[in-house]
Amino acid sequence: MKCDRCNKPAVVHQVIIKGDQHREIHLCAAHAKEAGVQNPGHPPSGFPQGKIKPGHHPGQVSRMPTCPACGTSFSRIRKDALFGCSKCYDTFGKGADIMIERSQGGATHHVGRGPCGSERDAARRFESRRLVEELEQAVRAEQYERAAELKAKLTELADHPRADGGNS
Amino acid sequence: MSEPSTDDITTSDSLCEDVVLSSRARLARNVAEVPFVHRCSTEQRRDIMARVLPALDTDTASEPTTWIDLESATSLQRRLLFEQHLISRQHADAKGPRAVAVSVDELLSVMVNEEDHVRMHAMAPGLQPGVCFERIRAFDTAIEPCVGWAFHERWGYQSACATNTGTGIRFSAMLHLPALRITRELEKVRQAAKDLHLAVRGYYGEGSESSGNFYQVSNQITLGCSEEELLDRFVNTIVPGIIEYERSARQVLLRRNRIAMEDRIDRDLAILCSAKLLKVDEAMRRLSSVRLGRCLDIVKTPSLQVINSLFQEIQAGHLQHAAGEKLSPEQSQAARAELVRSQIGHH
Numbered sequence A: 001m002k003c004d005r006c007n008k009p010a011v012v013h014q015v016i017i018k019g020d021q022h023r024e025i026h027l028c029a030a031h032a033k034e035a036g037v038q039n040p041g042h043p044p045s046g047f048p049q050g051k052i053k054p055g056h057h058p059g060q061v062s063r064m065p066t067c068p069a070c071g072t073s074f075s076r077i078r079k080d081a082l083f084g085c086s087k088c089y090d091t092f093g094k095g096a097d098i099m100i101e102r103s104q105g106g107a108t109h110h111v112g113r114g115p116c117g118s119e120r121d122a123a124r125r126f127e128s129r130r131l132v133e134e135l136e137q138a139v140r141a142e143q144y145e146r147a148a149e150l151k152a153k154l155t156e157l158a159d160h161p162r163a164d165g166g167n168s
Numbered sequence B: 001m002s003e004p005s006t007d008d009i010t011t012s013d014s015l016c017e018d019v020v021l022s023s024r025a026r027l028a029r030n031v032a033e034v035p036f037v038h039r040c041s042t043e044q045r046r047d048i049m050a051r052v053l054p055a056l057d058t059d060t061a062s063e064p065t066t067w068i069d070l071e072s073a074t075s076l077q078r079r080l081l082f083e084q085h086l087i088s089r090q091h092a093d094a095k096g097p098r099a100v101a102v103s104v105d106e107l108l109s110v111m112v113n114e115e116d117h118v119r120m121h122a123m124a125p126g127l128q129p130g131v132c133f134e135r136i137r138a139f140d141t142a143i144e145p146c147v148g149w150a151f152h153e154r155w156g157y158q159s160a161c162a163t164n165t166g167t168g169i170r171f172s173a174m175l176h177l178p179a180l181r182i183t184r185e186l187e188k189v190r191q192a193a194k195d196l197h198l199a200v201r202g203y204y205g206e207g208s209e210s211s212g213n214f215y216q217v218s219n220q221i222t223l224g225c226s227e228e229e230l231l232d233r234f235v236n237t238i239v240p241g242i243i244e245y246e247r248s249a250r251q252v253l254l255r256r257n258r259i260a261m262e263d264r265i266d267r268d269l270a271i272l273c274s275a276k277l278l279k280v281d282e283a284m285r286r287l288s289s290v291r292l293g294r295c296l297d298i299v300k301t302p303s304l305q306v307i308n309s310l311f312q313e314i315q316a317g318h319l320q321h322a323a324g325e326k327l328s329p330e331q332s333q334a335a336r337a338e339l340v341r342s343q344i345g346h347h
Helices: A029-034 A074-080 A093-103 A121-140 A144-159 B009-015 B042-055 B075-083 B089-093 B129-147 B178-182 B186-195 B227-274 B280-295 B304-313 B316-323 B329-344
Strands: A012-018 A021-027 A051-054 B020-029 B065-069 B099-103 B108-112 B118-125 B169-176 B198-201 B214-219
Touching (some): A021 A029, A074 A093, A121 A144, B020 B129, B042 B108, B075 B089, B075 B316, B108 B129, B129 B227, B169 B227, B169 B280, B178 B227, B178 B280, B186 B198, B214 B227, B280 B304, B280 B329, B304 B316, B316 B329
Antiparallel strands (some): A012 A051, B020 B118, B099 B108, B108 B118, B169 B214, B198 B214
């Protein structure tokens, strides 16, 4: 596995867990020193503080989060650049999202065919969810004009679900 | 010079066969609720084969295929399939339960238990990725209800590798780019391809080197655009751009020193017509030169079809298959030279 900051092999691996979120840090010796990581068991200065788990070492039982369906850890997925199963996509949440988006030039959702010809349904559902999230944000920020616009778009999407060229 | 061949490159201009050897469309699919191949047990891999095989039945699939169990196939059979671009090198060399189903015309193949549970490919000569796409889409549509693919509401068709997620489709074209290599413009193509999220690979795809100045160009992005959008961009923007660049480079070479170019191509043809021993790299290189000469009308024969076929027939597996026995390296070189002479050596 490569260092997060350069292409050298990472020698320090840490998993930072905050609530249900986790973040992994992989650094080479030079960058670990620069970040103030002397002992893999202690958090480097400048990194978010939370519950720290030491990296996996030979002979040590891994405490990294693993997919309950296939048993693959996220560090293994990063190392191999391969998911273990379809459930990994949700199990590793933001980490998996970032991995996919990075390898897909920033694309954030599927557009195109779905199971048994459900053309573009996935895109419509995603768009609907995105609008709802944006609407909630607009309401929280008291941007009522923007909220009205988003609500109109949501209504339009619900009223004309097949206006996107779908065929099922 | 002997009589001109009957094939006229200009009549097949829409296929751009002067630059494009072949096109291909590939779909990556995985069976729902089963770990991806690299995390599967042997038993699970057998189960996948048992689920996919009935879906390829003639009553279900859009066209008949022949099922080949690669675990029990000979190394020569696997090598032939690889040389025909019907399976990847990885699939040919792997261990464990895996298979391939091949159509009657040997232009469609379905790899089972490669990096993904199922990878469907369709090929066609020249620039015809749309034809490949229609064929592979029909095949996928027919078998999907029988197998049930892993599909994520946000990410689309799920794949072991994030680079295949979404549509799972990859369009590719095998391009013959000798002039861009000679004029040292190939690096610019590589850089432009990178900026456009395209992969440039060798003659046998991922992990292979260029041979005979062939380069496989394919889309790297499979997410965020529909299959039709990806196809449209590939066939109407990306590939035509490279084709025009190669054609311009060919004209530059002719203008710069036509006589030197003719000399080089005629020499390569003469060697192919008389050599008694040919290594595969040398044969590929000289055939590439003759192909360029044929497309520029510097040589009138052999036909483009003959040259294109030779690129495959001179591979070690094909020679051994034709000979019906295992060949030593020297026997293989002699068989290759004899084959080339017999195909083009009458000039």
